[in-house]
Amino acid sequence: MVRGCVEETEWIDVKVLFATAEYSPLVRVGGMAEATSGLVRSLRIAGLDVEVVVPDYFDTPLTDAVNMTLDVPGWAGPAVVRSGHLSETGPISLIQVPGMARPNPYVDADGQGWPDNADRFFSFSAAVAALAAVRRPDVLHCNDWHTAPTLGLLHEPVPTVLTIHTLGYQGWTSGGWLERITRRPDLFEAYGGTNPIAGAIQLADRVIAVSPSYADEIRQPETGSGLHDQLSQIGDRLIGIRNGIDTSVWDPATDTFIAQPFSYSDLAGKDACRADLLAEVGWHHSGAPTVGIIGRLVEQKGIELALDAVKYAETMPFRLVILGSGDRGIADYASRLAEERPDLVSFREAYDVAYGHKIFAGADLLMMPSRFEPCGLAQMQAMAYGTIPVVTAVGGLKDTVIDADADRKGGNGFMSASVDAPGVLDALHRAVRAWKHPARRKAIQRRGMVTDWSWETPAADHRAIYEQLRDTP
Numbered sequence: 094m095v096r097g098c099v100e101e102t103e104w105i106d107v108k109v110l111f112a113t114a115e116y117s118p119l120v121r122v123g124g125m126a127e128a129t130s131g132l133v134r135s136l137r138i139a140g141l142d143v144e145v146v147v148p149d150y151f152d153t154p155l156t157d158a159v160n161m162t163l164d165v166p167g168w169a170g171p172a173v174v175r176s177g178h179l180s181e182t183g184p185i186s187l188i189q190v191p192g193m194a195r196p197n198p199y200v201d202a203d204g205q206g207w208p209d210n211a212d213r214f215f216s217f218s219a220a221v222a223a224l225a226a227v228r229r230p231d232v233l234h235c236n237d238w239h240t241a242p243t244l245g246l247l248h249e250p251v252p253t254v255l256t257i258h259t260l261g262y263q264g265w266t267s268g269g270w271l272e273r274i275t276r277r278p279d280l281f282e283a284y285g286g287t288n289p290i291a292g293a294i295q296l297a298d299r300v301i302a303v304s305p306s307y308a309d310e311i312r313q314p315e316t317g318s319g320l321h322d323q324l325s326q327i328g329d330r331l332i333g334i335r336n337g338i339d340t341s342v343w344d345p346a347t348d349t350f351i352a353q354p355f356s357y358s359d360l361a362g363k364d365a366c367r368a369d370l371l372a373e374v375g376w377h378h379s380g381a382p383t384v385g386i387i388g389r390l391v392e393q394k395g396i397e398l399a400l401d402a403v404k405y406a407e408t409m410p411f412r413l414v415i416l417g418s419g420d421r422g423i424a425d426y427a428s429r430l431a432e433e434r435p436d437l438v439s440f441r442e443a444y445d446v447a448y449g450h451k452i453f454a455g456a457d458l459l460m461m462p463s464r465f466e467p468c469g470l471a472q473m474q475a476m477a478y479g480t481i482p483v484v485t486a487v488g489g490l491k492d493t494v495i496d497a498d499a500d501r502k503g504g505n506g507f508m509s510a511s512v513d514a515p516g517v518l519d520a521l522h523r524a525v526r527a528w529k530h531p532a533r534r535k536a537i538q539r540r541g542m543v544t545d546w547s548w549e550t551p552a553a554d555h556r557a558i559y560e561q562l563r564d565t566p
Contacts, residue, residue, distance in 0.1 A: 107559045109136070110230035112146045112221045112279050113216070116238035120150055120183050120198060121444075123338075123389060124470050125258045128303065129236060130182065131339040135552035137183070141559070146174070146215050146224060149187035150198055155179060161227070163188075168273060169219035186224070190216035204421070211266035215273070217290075218242035225251055231563040238264030239294035245274035245281055252562035255297035259467050260318035261393060264289040268371045294323045299558050300331045303468035304489030308333030316465065336468040336557065337548035343453075343474045350450035355479070356544035360535065363454065363479050370455025373448075374414060374439040381410040382528045384521070385456030385480065387449050387471055390419035390427070394464035395485065400426055405518065407439045409525050411426070414456060415440045416448055421470055453478040458524050462509065462517045466490050472506070476541025481534070482506035483524045485517065493546075497537050498523055505541040 111133060115126035129145075136143050164170040169190060176186040192213050201436040202205055207213065220238055225233050226248040234254040235243050241264065244253055270287040271278040281292030283309075294300055301307035308552030310316040312325045324331055345363075346356045352369035355362025371378055390396055396417070403413060415427050415438070423441050431440040441448060453459070459475035461484045468489030476493075484490040486508050497504025507524040509516035528534050 098323065106140060107230045107556065107563055108142045108228075109220070109234055110146065110225055110228055110232070111143050111234045111236075112218075112240040114148060114198060114217075116147045116182065116185070119147060119153065119179065119185070122198060124468070125237060127339065127470055128258065128336045128468070131337055131548045132552060132555065133547035134339065134341075135337070136555065139552060139556060141556060144176075144184065144186055144228065144230070145182070146186045146188060146221055148193045148198070148213075149175065149189045150193060150195055152189075152194060153179070153187060155185070155187065157254070158172060163223040164219050164226070165190075165216070165219045165223050166273065167549060171325075172216065172220035172223065174220065174224055175192070182539040188217055188220045188224070193217060194356040204419075211264065211270065211287075211301050214239045214264065215242050215266075215270060218289075222246040222248060234559075235293065235297075236261055238290040238293075241289040242270075242274065242281075242505065243398045244293045244296040245276045245278065247276060252565070253297045254299045254301060254558065254562070255290075255293045256301045256303065256425050257294075257307075257311070257467070258303055260290070260320060261317070261465075263320070277331075279557075281340045284376070291320055292322055294320065294327065295416040298330065298562055299326060300324070301331045301555075302331065304335045304492045305333030306491045307467045310465070310488060329490055332554075332558070334551050335489060336470060337551045338470055338473045338477065338546050340477070340547040343477050343546075345454055345478045348450055348454065350447045351454040352451075355454075357479070357539045360479055360538065363511050366451070366454035367457070368455075370414065373451065375413065376436070376439075379410075379412070381412055382457035382525055383455065384411050384413050384458045384460055384483075384498050385452040386413065386415045386460050387452055388417050388461075390417045390423040392420065392423075393464055393466075395512065395517070396423050398462040398512075398514050399424060400430060402518050402521055403430055403434065403438055405522075406434075409522060411458070411521070411525055412413075412436075413438045413460075414452055416443065416445060416452055418442050418444060421501075451558060453480055456480050458483055458521075458529055461485070461490060461519065462512070463487055463490065464512050470494070473546040476505060476544065479538040479545055480526060480544050481528065481537055481541070483509075483517075483520050485509045485512045485520075487512065495540075497533075498528060503540065505537060505544070 113129045117126035118128040158177035165172045310410035353362035353365035427440040430438045466488040494506040496508040507520045
């Protein structure tokens, strides 16, 4: 087996139909895109036959494409699947249904959800169900609400897996859609409306939450987004498996986006990457640590808690580099701080892959003050680059970050026990204090860098589930 190979090995033992609304680098809005592509890549390396099915948002050209019309209800069609190859993803199938092609999968230019999202993704799900009837996979694997209706539209029984990347989006729509669901529509009913993911949770043979702690949290009333009862009732059918990161992409020893390669055994290149980041921002090296923030600017991520800490940046000290886009109010707050204190805050409102790599490699600390975090990828990507995470004790952050003050020998970051400004400020202050001591800093960095954050173990856990479902009568 060669690490980094995209092609399947010669032996294949499980056939999976894998449906997702996002798949990197073809279409990426949030972390689901990287999670799905990283998992599929590892499954294929392990020898599984995985057909990835994605909505055809952009009429993407495929090599060696084969088209097939799918047998869907009149309200969902016409539906066509194009199966072929992309150099970036390998084999892929793209489904065309009415209204699916859009410049953004979910929202318009003003950031508002497309008013016909229910039509679009219910139609896509009907097409996936029709494709499953043709392909006859050993397992159908759906992801989040966009594919959840598939489980209520299947033509015939097939073992099913549903991954919950976040319960924050459930696809709520009108009760009229219940009339179009053919398999247990009662399970999709909620307060007179239709909740796609609620029904799929109860129908799926296995439900995977993207970290063990998130699996525990979503069973609780205060963190279950209204679905804690359904999730509690399915018992051991709900499993928490931590996401991984694609270590062929996130590896400072081979990363072509950064100024100089480095590794846990030789961190000299990180100094060059720090200098490169500071030069791009327009700062000189002041001796204060650079704190990075990378991600969507949404309430979930708690970005304003980090922005509130800027008032203490001179005395602590630290400087803040932010890359992201999303909520207009949060973006305006970040822009205002960058204008008022350009010596302390840099903000780039964008999605910029190359610059993101530069921040991970060149920053000293990474802040993730999330209000909830099903898994999180940035903290693992940061640790792979020797950048120390400062996080809140929620979801997958609890499963990946060990507070270096609570565990002096095993700590790889710093954690706020409370999701509020005082707690986040305390964790950041402790991180800055540790960063000022080179020996302790390097020990914390190296613990994060030597940990295996790859998809190898999570993919093996998925494979075990697939095999169990395949072999169950």
